[in-house]
Amino acid sequence: xxxxxMVTSAAIASPYVSxxxxxxxxQGLFSNQPVERIEGGSALFWEEDQADHVFHxxxxxxRVFKILGDGxxxxxxxxYAGDILGVSFKDRYLYTAEAVTDVKxxxxxxxxxxxxxxxxxxxxxxxxxxxxxxxxxxxDQMVLLARKSAExxxxxxxxxxxxxxxxxGHDASAVDLPMTRLDIADYLGLTIETVSRLMTRLTxxxxxxxxxxxxxxxxxxxxxxRLSGEASQDEAQPHGSLPVRRAVWPH
Amino acid sequence: xxxxxMVTSAAIASPYVSxxxxxxxxQGLFSNQPVERIEGGSALFWEEDQADHVFHxxxxxxRVFKILGDGxxxxxxxxYAGDILGVSFKDRYLYTAEAVTDVKxxxxxxxxxxxxxxxxxxxxxxxxxxxxxxxxxxxDQMVLLARKSAExxxxxxxxxxxxxxxxxGHDASAVDLPMTRLDIADYLGLTIETVSRLMTRLTxxxxxxxxxxxxxxxxxxxxxxRLSGEASQDEAQPHGSLPVRRAVWPH
DNA sequence: CGTTAACTTGAATTTTGTCAATGCCTGTGG
DNA sequence: CCACAGGCATTGACAAAATTCAAGTTAACG
Numbered sequence: 159x160x161x162x163x164m165v166t167s168a169a170i171a172s173p174y175v176s177x178x179x180x181x182x183x184x185q186g187l188f189s190n191q192p193v194e195r196i197e198g199g200s201a202l203f204w205e206e207d208q209a210d211h212v213f214h215x216x217x218x219x220x221r222v223f224k225i226l227g228d229g230x231x232x233x234x235x236x237x238y239a240g241d242i243l244g245v246s247f248k249d250r251y252l253y254t255a256e257a258v259t260d261v262k263x264x265x266x267x268x269x270x271x272x273x274x275x276x277x278x279x280x281x282x283x284x285x286x287x288x289x290x291x292x293x294x295x296x297x298d299q300m301v302l303l304a305r306k307s308a309e310x311x312x313x314x315x316x317x318x319x320x321x322x323x324x325x326x327g328h329d330a331s332a333v334d335l336p337m338t339r340l341d342i343a344d345y346l347g348l349t350i351e352t353v354s355r356l357m358t359r360l361t362x363x364x365x366x367x368x369x370x371x372x373x374x375x376x377x378x379x380x381x382x383x384r385l386s387g388e389a390s391q392d393e394a395q396p397h398g399s400l401p402v403r404r405a406v407w408p409h
Numbered sequence: 410x411x412x413x414x415m416v417t418s419a420a421i422a423s424p425y426v427s428x429x430x431x432x433x434x435x436q437g438l439f440s441n442q443p444v445e446r447i448e449g450g451s452a453l454f455w456e457e458d459q460a461d462h463v464f465h466x467x468x469x470x471x472r473v474f475k476i477l478g479d480g481x482x483x484x485x486x487x488x489y490a491g492d493i494l495g496v497s498f499k500d501r502y503l504y505t506a507e508a509v510t511d512v513k514x515x516x517x518x519x520x521x522x523x524x525x526x527x528x529x530x531x532x533x534x535x536x537x538x539x540x541x542x543x544x545x546x547x548x549d550q551m552v553l554l555a556r557k558s559a560e561x562x563x564x565x566x567x568x569x570x571x572x573x574x575x576x577x578g579h580d581a582s583a584v585d586l587p588m589t590r591l592d593i594a595d596y597l598g599l600t601i602e603t604v605s606r607l608m609t610r611l612t613x614x615x616x617x618x619x620x621x622x623x624x625x626x627x628x629x630x631x632x633x634x635r636l637s638g639e640a641s642q643d644e645a646q647p648h649g650s651l652p653v654r655r656a657v658w659p660h
Numbered sequence: 661c662g663t664t665a666a667c668t669t670g671a672a673t674t675t676t677g678t679c680a681a682t683g684c685c686t687g688t689g690g
Numbered sequence: 691c692c693a694c695a696g697g698c699a700t701t702g703a704c705a706a707a708a709t710t711c712a713a714g715t716t717a718a719c720g
Contacts, residue, residue, distance in 0.1 A: 224548065224549075224552050226552065226556060226557075226638055226639065227638070227639060227640050227641030228638075228641065230556045230638075231556070232551060232552040232555040232556045233555075234548055234551045234552070246540065246541050246544045247541060248538055248541045248542075252544070252545055252548050253548065276530070276533065279527070282527065282533070286540075287499055289497065289537075289540045289544070290497055290498060290499045291499075292544060293497045293503070293540070293543060293544060293547065294503050296544065296547040296548070296551065297475065297485055297503050297504065297547070298475075299551055300483060300485050300547065300550055300551060300554060301475050301477065301483040301485070303551060303554035303555050303598060304483040304484075304554050304595070304596075304597070304598035305477060305481045305482070305483045305595075305598060306477075307675080307676095308675075308676065338698070338699090339698075339699060339700095340698085344555070344556075345555075346555070347554060347555035347556065348676080348677090349676075349677055349678080350698090350699075350700095351676090351677075351678080351679095351699090351700080351701085352675095352676060352677075353699095354699060354700055354701080355676095355700080355701080357699095357700095358700075358701085370685085371684090371685080371698080371699065387477055387478070387479075387481075388477065388478060389478050390478030390479065558707080558708095559707075559708065589665095589666070589667090590666075590667065590668095591666085599708075599709090600708075600709055600710080601666090601667075601668095602667090602668080602669085602708090602709075602710080603707095603708060603709075605667060605668055605669080606668080606669080606708095608668095609668075609669085621717085622666080622667070622716085622717075
């Protein structure tokens with residue numbers, strides 16, 4: 159496993175531990191590492207393996223998943239270019255990371271990573287923030303899986319990907335989905351058929367349009383937000399917003 | 410998480426703040442704080458509030474949840490005595506924490522907590538481990554919600570609580586469930602009726618026995634493990650174990 | 661004790677999953 | 691450049707699981 163080492167534009171400056179002068183960043187730690195290429199479909203690491211490395215994704219998309227004893231798979235996340243992968247583990251990887259597309263990563267020794275971060279008062283809060291972000295994403299996913307309908311899940315997913323791409327400077331309405339329907343289904347806790355039907359339904363309603371199977375355009379962002387189930391009843395209406403009706407639970 | 414105080418024979422060093430002689434622990438930071446009592450049903454903090462404090466739970470159980478716009482609730486966890494609550498946030502709380510039973514907590518200023526932990530080479534890894542444990546729990550919950558049947562969810566839940574109680578020195582087969590069926594349902598992504606029916610079914614099959622509604626005894630732990638969906642087909646059989654049939658996914 | 665909330669149980673309904681057939685890209689080889 | 695194979699994806703008919711609705715029952719609390 160673990161694709162081959164390919165030394166690309168080897169670093170110029172910086173002895174030992176990378177330090178892009180101004181303010182050190184977690185990503186900066188990886189900048190002197192060689193680029194490794196992982197072919198779409200192959201694994202970067204496996205659940206239960208010794209967690210010896212952390213990775214910075216330069217290009218491509220990965221899926222991260224756990225498998226139940228009888229083969230059922232749950233994808234717990236997709237990892238994009240710019241993301242750091244492999245920090246939230248103590249000893250062993252909690253899940254398998256597999257390339258969806260061809261991927262380029264920088265690899266860094268985990269123990270060294272921890273040492274360096276631990277030494278640096280500037281990097282420590284960044285690591286903390288990274289962990290908090292991962293946690294926040296996981297929380298949202300739990301809400302989606304526990305309480306949203308199939309339609310809301312698909313809507314939320316498209317919205318989530320759109321926003322993530324937007325963050326990295328892409329057009330938010332041109333969403334590209336390199337993963338298969340099976341990947342999406344295993345991420346949303348549904349079946350391929352259900353995902354497929356709902357994509358079709360959203361298309362028929364004019365909320366999205368399908369360029370091809372892996373590329374959709376969001377045509378009605380407001381509707382998509384409404385369908386995603388996050389908005390309150392009020393904001394969902396044309397110009398509603400009457401009572402502050404935040405539902406409260408009885409106890 | 411982290412019930413006991415792990416007295417590592419670690420360094421005696423560490424100047425400046427709070428030092429319960431041997432080795433500082435996260436829990437130790439709270440030991441000088443006054444005890445606050447929260448009545449069952451009332452909130453400790455609310456989603457979106459400024460995350461100004463962290464808490465150490467001394468006694469009782471809390472539920473932690475998020476609410477969708479239309480009132481649907483998803484409980485993302487239950488917090489027990491010994492657990493630390495409120496660390497995995499950057500700025501604002503991501504969820505509401507509400508007492509299930511009457512609860513006793515120690516409160517600590519968040520900014521101070523971060524300062525102290527940040528100063529201490531002994532505490533930093535503990536905080537990191539805490540975050541990793543939270544992450545691991547969240548991952549398991551996502552798998553449960555995405556891919557387990559109602560029966561497996563209830564089985565997993567009982568098992569999870571049993572193991573948690575066991576960790577803090579209780580009898581693993583005498584499980585006590587202070588939360589309501591609605592809480593359990595909102596945690597497992599089910600309805601009260603489904604939870605109720607499955608508890609009944611498990612009782613009829615002799616897997617568990619119900620002392621009263623909030624206290625069950627596990628009578629067949631092996632069966633419960635099997636029903637929880639984690640075990641592979643093989644381990645599940647009486648003396649099966651034929652092929653190493655670990656399902657693999659095609660790519 | 662009586663009142664109320666929590667829980668259980670049953671029947672009908674809805675949503676999503678399963679099975680099966682068909683359609684549609686993509687990449688390969690003639 | 692076209693034909694075709696094979697993997698994905700879509701669609702439809704049917705089945706199963708879980709939810710909803712509607713009574714009842716039990717237990718907790720004043």
